[in-house]
Amino acid sequence: MSEDMAPQKERASGWFRQLRDEIVAAFETLEDSHSEGPMTDAAPGRFEVSQTRRSGADGEDAGGGVMSVMRGGRVFEKVGVNVSTVYGTLGERAQSAMAARKGIPGMEEDPRFWASGISLVAHMQNPHCPAVHMNTRMFWTPHAWWFGGGSDLNPCIEYDEDTEHFHATQKDHLDPHGLAHYPRLKAWADEYFFIPHRGRARGVGGIFMDDYCTGDWEADFSLTQDIGRAFLPAFLPIVEKRRVQDFGEAEKDRQLVHRGLYAEYNLVYDRGTKFGLETGHDANAVLMSLPPLAKWV
Template sequence: MTDALSKKDRAEAWFAALRDRICAEFERLEDEAEHLPGEAGRFEYTAWDRDDPTGAPGGGGVRGAMTGRLFEKVGVNISRVEGEFPADFAAQIPGASEDPRFFATGISLVAHMTSPHVPAVHMNTRYLATTQDWFGGGADLNPPFPVAEDTASWLDALVGCCDRHDVADGKRYKEWCDEYFYIPHRQRARGVGGIFYDRLNSGDWEADFAFTQDVGETFLSAYPPIVRRNMHREWTEEERLAQLRYRGLYAEFNLVYDRGTTFGLKTGGNVDAILMSLPPLARWD
């Protein structure tokens, strides 16, 4: 049996190691984009701390951000926070109404690309503990101009990841992603989908953790090939404008509906890290 302390430390260490590998791969993609103007981007890292509302130290994280020639804006954040939920928010979190103390660690990334033909992407995985504990996360692809080959390879990879683990349900997690990333006031999906899962506690922590790790590995193997297939395609000014309008959907969802945004703001997280998901430019008209 894995004790509570080692669960927290092992999850945090995994998310940090995954961050390092993802950032290294994204910098390699920047180096390969020699056809685009400007210098290859590099990540800059900013550590942050939070004070819990109780006055006790509340943990913190590291915000990694890069502006480059291929990645117009990308953030890859890791965090480890703990403390007590505010009473009104505790009532919404499993196990927190009995005891408001919590622990959370995770990785979250969003990439907005310079080219309208390279899909934006989101991925996060997390471990959260109150009087209960669970994993959650997922990944979804957000192309302004969907390409059937890209969508198929992306979904096959993520559903295939689920199918490798008895604790996961690929069909349900794909449907959950479609439901979660739907924008009711626009009556449309934010992107072409992926997987989404939450409150995963099968009773076998090691199995749940192994699946969560595989989600990160699958992202790292599935997204860069999509970037490489599309990064050299030329685009028009009309396509760029369409991309900016499409980004408006992303901003609307993240500000109105996203649970991660709500969780970060309700728990006093770093605002710049929380809102790193917003695109650098967007358009409504």
């Protein structure tokens, strides 16, 4: 049985908001500093910020969050950085799915839940810059609590040195928590971010975990924080290097086709997308991850 954990919930939701603020500031700084290469004649992008709300079954307040989306910038074609804290009771469909997948008894008798997290997806102007995804979250019920999340790189034009940097940075952040973490979370990401109907991964991987609970909340929260802290040093140097490269119609076409894979995965397989829609969260925030343009051949 999980106690209310109000102090831990407050710390977790506060951390996700702090991480959101750091990433938004870093991305706007990247827009301002883009002075060489393609797209330098465009105005630097800025995030449009809006509040999101979730309504409970009887219309009562059930939490919400902040949706921050930048469109049509110099570096980012579309990027969203969302945070939310939602709560209430799970519907029958969500209860059944959670009980079946997580093996949590008692959900029918007491279906209360609380969830907080940050979710980020960036689709880039320059096809040489990889798309990227990152999220971390905490979930609580009266019966169990756990953390989840990770980040993965999704280039349409792959560069081995970029993949190596992305993974090495994540490993550096995970190793202080135990050398077994990085290989385990890397393998977890390879399995999770796979598109069965295409028989391929959607990108070059990263790290991922779900249902993570050792029973030591402080240790698990610290690991989750370092997954988030790894994101900017893993991603920004790649973008700074690739944003200056020239590209043409062939590279742009390749990017649009690759984005189709991303859309297919998020609409068909991603558990976060399914959970957000099934529990009544703002649909625009849930579907923020979809690219602005994509192509199927």
